[in-house]
Amino acid sequence: MIYLFQVLNGIGLGMLYFLLAVGLSVIFGLLQFVNFAHGAFYLLGAYLTYDLTTRGFGFWAAMPLATLIVAGIAALIEALLLHRIYKLPHTFHILVTVGLALVVQELIIIAWGPLGGSVPAPEGLQGVVILGDFIYPQYRLFTIGFTAVLAGLLWWLLEGTRLGAIVRGGSESPANMALLGYNTLRINTAVFGFGAGLAGLAGALAAPIRGVEPFMGIEALSVAFVVVVIGGMGSYTGALVAGLLVGVVQSVMTTLWPEGARLMIYVGMALVIALMPRGLLGRA
Amino acid sequence: MNPLDKPWAQLALALLTVLILPLFLKSGILATEILIFAMVVAACNLLLGYTGLLSFGQGIFFGIGTYAAGICLTRWSVPVPLVLAGAAVLGAATATLVGWLSIRRQGVYFVMLTLAFSQLFYFIAYTFSGLTGGDNGLLGVPRPSIGGTALDAPWSYYTYVAVCFVAVFALLVMVTQSTFGRTLLAIRENEGRAAAIGFPTRLFKIEAFAISGAVTAFGGALHAMLIGVAPLSNIEYHTSELILIMTIIGGSSSLFGSVLGAGFYLLLADALSTVWPRWLLLLGLVLVTVALFLQRGLWGLVERGYDLAFRRERAPETPAEEH
Numbered sequence: 061m062i063y064l065f066q067v068l069n070g071i072g073l074g075m076l077y078f079l080l081a082v083g084l085s086v087i088f089g090l091l092q093f094v095n096f097a098h099g100a101f102y103l104l105g106a107y108l109t110y111d112l113t114t115r116g117f118g119f120w121a122a123m124p125l126a127t128l129i130v131a132g133i134a135a136l137i138e139a140l141l142l143h144r145i146y147k148l149p150h151t152f153h154i155l156v157t158v159g160l161a162l163v164v165q166e167l168i169i170i171a172w173g174p175l176g177g178s179v180p181a182p183e184g185l186q187g188v189v190i191l192g193d194f195i196y197p198q199y200r201l202f203t204i205g206f207t208a209v210l211a212g213l214l215w216w217l218l219e220g221t222r223l224g225a226i227v228r229g230g231s232e233s234p235a236n237m238a239l240l241g242y243n244t245l246r247i248n249t250a251v252f253g254f255g256a257g258l259a260g261l262a263g264a265l266a267a268p269i270r271g272v273e274p275f276m277g278i279e280a281l282s283v284a285f286v287v288v289v290i291g292g293m294g295s296y297t298g299a300l301v302a303g304l305l306v307g308v309v310q311s312v313m314t315t316l317w318p319e320g321a322r323l324m325i326y327v328g329m330a331l332v333i334a335l336m337p338r339g340l341l342g343r344a
Numbered sequence: 345m346n347p348l349d350k351p352w353a354q355l356a357l358a359l360l361t362v363l364i365l366p367l368f369l370k371s372g373i374l375a376t377e378i379l380i381f382a383m384v385v386a387a388c389n390l391l392l393g394y395t396g397l398l399s400f401g402q403g404i405f406f407g408i409g410t411y412a413a414g415i416c417l418t419r420w421s422v423p424v425p426l427v428l429a430g431a432a433v434l435g436a437a438t439a440t441l442v443g444w445l446s447i448r449r450q451g452v453y454f455v456m457l458t459l460a461f462s463q464l465f466y467f468i469a470y471t472f473s474g475l476t477g478g479d480n481g482l483l484g485v486p487r488p489s490i491g492g493t494a495l496d497a498p499w500s501y502y503t504y505v506a507v508c509f510v511a512v513f514a515l516l517v518m519v520t521q522s523t524f525g526r527t528l529l530a531i532r533e534n535e536g537r538a539a540a541i542g543f544p545t546r547l548f549k550i551e552a553f554a555i556s557g558a559v560t561a562f563g564g565a566l567h568a569m570l571i572g573v574a575p576l577s578n579i580e581y582h583t584s585e586l587i588l589i590m591t592i593i594g595g596s597s598s599l600f601g602s603v604l605g606a607g608f609y610l611l612l613a614d615a616l617s618t619v620w621p622r623w624l625l626l627l628g629l630v631l632v633t634v635a636l637f638l639q640r641g642l643w644g645l646v647e648r649g650y651d652l653a654f655r656r657e658r659a660p661e662t663p664a665e666e667h
Contacts, residue, residue, distance in 0.1 A: 094452045145635060150452060151398055152635040155592050158585065159631030166625035278581055282463045285456035289449070319471045326464030330445060333457065337448035 061194060066311040072200050072269075074307020075207035076262045080280055081287040081299040082214060083258030089294040090230050090251045093146060096157035098259050099281030100164035105130045105260030106267040106276065107168050110179050119182030123264040130260025135253030143248060161277065169274050176273030203265050210261075215296060227251055259284075286329045290339050298341045305340075346647045349598055351517045357600045358382075358513045361607075362506045372498025374614055376570050379502070379509040380563045381606035385590045386516050386599045387559035392588075393596030394520055395552045396532030401442055401458035402587040404465040405435040405557040407579020409564025414482035414574025415475065424488035424569070428508075431565035432558040438465075439557020443550045462584045469579045481575035485568045505566055512559055516599055519555060528552055560587075589627075593634055595641025604642040 080102060087095050105126050112122035137160065145152055180186070181199040189196045218224040230237045230247055238244050262280070270276070287306055291298030306325055313321040332340060347353060361382070365375040384406060391397040412431040416422040422430070446457040469476045476482065487495045488504060495501040519525050530538040531545050539545045568574045577583065586609070594605020609627075616623035638644060 088452070094455065141632070148635065148639070150455070151392070151592060151596075152639065154398065154455065155589075155631050155635045158589070159628040159635070162624050162628035162631070166622045166628065170622055170625075282460055282581070286460050289453055289456050289460065293453070320467075323464070323467035323471050326460055326467060329460055330464060333445050333448055 062315055063312065064194065065196065066315050067308055068196060068204065069200065069314075070308030070311030071304060072204045072207075072307070073311060074304035075204060075211065076266055076303075077283055077287050077307055078211065078300050078303030079207065079258050079262040079265075080284040081291065081303055082296065083255035083262075084284050084288055085255075085293050085295070085299055086218070086227065086258075087252055087255035090227055091146060091248055093142070093153050094150065094157070095252075095255070096154050096281065097160040097164065098157075098256070098284060099277035099279070100161040101130050101134055101256040101259040102263040102266075102280040103168060103272075103274070103277035104133070104164055105263030106179075106272045107172060107263075108260075109264040109267045110177055110272045111172065113179055114177075119179075119268065123261070126264045127257050127261040130263075131253040131257030134256030134260075135249050138252035139249045142252065143245065161281075165274055165277060172272075172274075174274055176271060178271040179267040181268045199268055203269070207265070211300065218296060283325065286325060290329060290332050292339045292341050295341060298339065302340060346650060348600075348647060348650055351521050354517055354598065354600045355514055358510060358603060361603055362510060366499065366502070371614075372502045373570065374610065376498065376502045376505045377567070378607050378610050379505050380566050380570065381587070381590060381610060382603040383509050383512045383516075384560050384563035385587055385594060385602040385606045386513060387556040387563070388587050388591040389594070389596055389599060389602045390516060390519065390528075390556050390559075391552055392591055393598075393601075394525060394532065395528045395549060396535075397447070397549060397552070398455050398588070399446075399458045399553075399556070400455055400584050400588060401446070401462040401465075402556070402560050403462050403579055403581065403584030404442060405439055405560035406564035406567070406583055406587065407465065407469060408435050408438050408557075409561030409566075410568040410574045410578040411469065411476055411482070412561065413565035413568040414477075414485050417485050417569070418482055421486075428562055428565055431561045435561020435564070436554040436558040438561070439553040440550055442557075443553030447546060447549050447553075459581070459584070462579075462581050466576075466579050466581060469576055476576070477574070479576055481573050481577075482568075483573055485572050485574055487569050487572075501570065505570070508562070508566060512562065513599065513603075516555075516559065520599065524548070524551070589631065593630070593641055595643030595645075597640060598643045601641055601643030601646075604646070608642060 080098065083101075084095060084098050087093060087098075108126035108129055109119070109122045112125060113119055117125070142156070145156055181197070185199040185202050187198050189198055189201055218227065226237070226242060226247060229240075230242075230244060230251075234244050237247070259280075263276075266276075283306065287299060287302045290305070291300075291302030306328070309328055310321050310325050313324045317324070348357070362379065365378065366372075369375045384402070388399065388402045391399045409431040412434050413427050416427045416430065417424075442458070442461050446454055446461065449457055470478060473479070487501055489495060490504070495504055520528075527538065527543055527548055530541075530543070531548055535545055564578060567578065590605040590609045591602055592605070593608060594603070595601035612627070612630075613623070616626065634641065640647070
């Protein structure tokens with residue numbers, strides 16, 4: 061029974077990792093840009109949710125608001141700063157986004173202090189679900205369902221709509237898209253905001269589960285990297301499979317070896333890379 | 345080529361730094377820290393500037409060296425030279441493993457892997473707290489002693505570290521000037537071509553990793569003896585980030601640039617962190633500025649200054665190096 065509990069926890073966690081990784085992937089796919097500030101957007105989403113709920117907003121208003129604010133800030137940063145550095149080598153992409161992540165982290169400590177805080181489960185989801193002798197928190201069950209719906213929407217958005225086609229077209233050949241009359245600059249801004257918004261949403265959803273603290277961003281960034289390395293960048297299915305795998309491994313290990321649970325994520329990644337250098341799904 | 349980039353000029357500048365620091369700095373601890381990080385950052389530069397490998401995992405090797413010194417000196421009182429040698433060997437072995445796994449993927453995947461490995465080693469140190477002291481670290485790491493007298497005064501330990509620094513820096517200059525170093529440059533410029541000529545490029549990259557790891561762990565051991573503790577923070581992500589930032593700020597086109605990068609960062613940190621605990625905010629802005637306007641780093645600035653002062657005809661602008 062404890063394993064069922066942990067597997068469910070892991071699926072919830074894994075879906076958040078999936079959201080993070082897809083955001084990272086979409087940005088990389090279109091812009092060929094590694095966003096080391098991705099964890100900072102997750103952090104910001106969590107803190108905005110924390111702030112809005114302490115100001116008396118309900119979680120149901122705070123979560124979408126936090127997501128939109130993060131997406132807006134990210135789009136602004138892209139339009140003002142990042143589009144200037146796309147043509148530079150990767151080193152400078154990393155330098156700038158590491159710098160941005162530091163700025164966000166320090167601003168958050170200035171605004172909300174270094175200690176962090178907790179976010180209560182939203183009204184209506186504070187209880188538990190009881191099925192026979194199985195007891196599970198309602199909010200965690202909600203995140204699984206909600207992120208599953210989101211995952212379906214994302215798949216439809218990226219694979220089934222004109223917007224998704226534009227994004228994929230832009231990642232294949234920006235020049236051709238511009239020739240076809242698309243404003244690639246505006247698309248870049250929108251996609252960066254969208255990807256960062258997904259990180260912000262993951263942060264907002266995670267806040268009631270794990271609370272907020274200023275250094276949760278780097279942890280999220282490195283887990284997103286693990287997911288992307290195992291699942292392949294630019295692969296929707298890869299991010300989903302790898303995200304769930306990492307989440308479940310982490311959760312189940314929490315029961316078996318609590319101190320080493322997070323260590324096992326990285327040991328698992330090292331094993332995958334040693335045995336399957338191209339990742340689980342074998343894409344470059 | 346700028347005369348300042350010649351190997352002898354680089355070595356002379358390093359020697360000059362060792363002699364000048366005591367004249368300008370009051371704190372022997374700060375001066376020693378600058379020299380330790382200068383060699384560690386130069387080792388990172390061997391990967392970034394000379395091999396084209398952006399490693400986000402240098403903190404792993406630094407931490408390994410720190411713990412090697414911490415464990416050997418607090419539990420068994422092994423002689424210091426042996427500890428330093430052991431730290432270097434352990435660092436090289438770890439770097440070989442991390443390098444072997446990481447270079448299986450290229451480009452951004454490589455960078456992401458090195459970052460994930462830095463988390464892996466952090467959690468190892470955190471989990472096995474019986475060995476590493478966990479959050480508390482290992483306390484009471486002694487300074488080395490020479491002829492029976494411990495080098496407890498900051499400036500006498502500075503001298504010890506200075507000798508190590510000059511030796512290591514000379515070694516790194518020799519590596520970059522050797523056929524091996526030239527081959528690394530060829531790999532950085534065009535890996536496919538280097539492989540086509542017949543160089544086993546993966547082996548060369550792993551060897552570069554091993555050298556870099558050895559030097560970094562050596563520096564980590566010196567650092568533990570400097571501050572008297574082997575802290576968990578030395579193996580954290582933050583240390584890897586720090587080493588990389590110093591490397592890029594200093595400029596990756598010359599080894600002495602790394603000395604400048606380490607000095608710039610540590611002096612800035614020393615001046616600002618007491619005044620304003622949130623000074624990392626400013627550092628973030630500095631990084632953005634460097635990427636936009638100073639892509640060859642502080643060393644690029646030095647080269648430009650030299651050209652303006654001593655050369656009538658200005659050399660054509662060299663574009664930022666592709667990685």
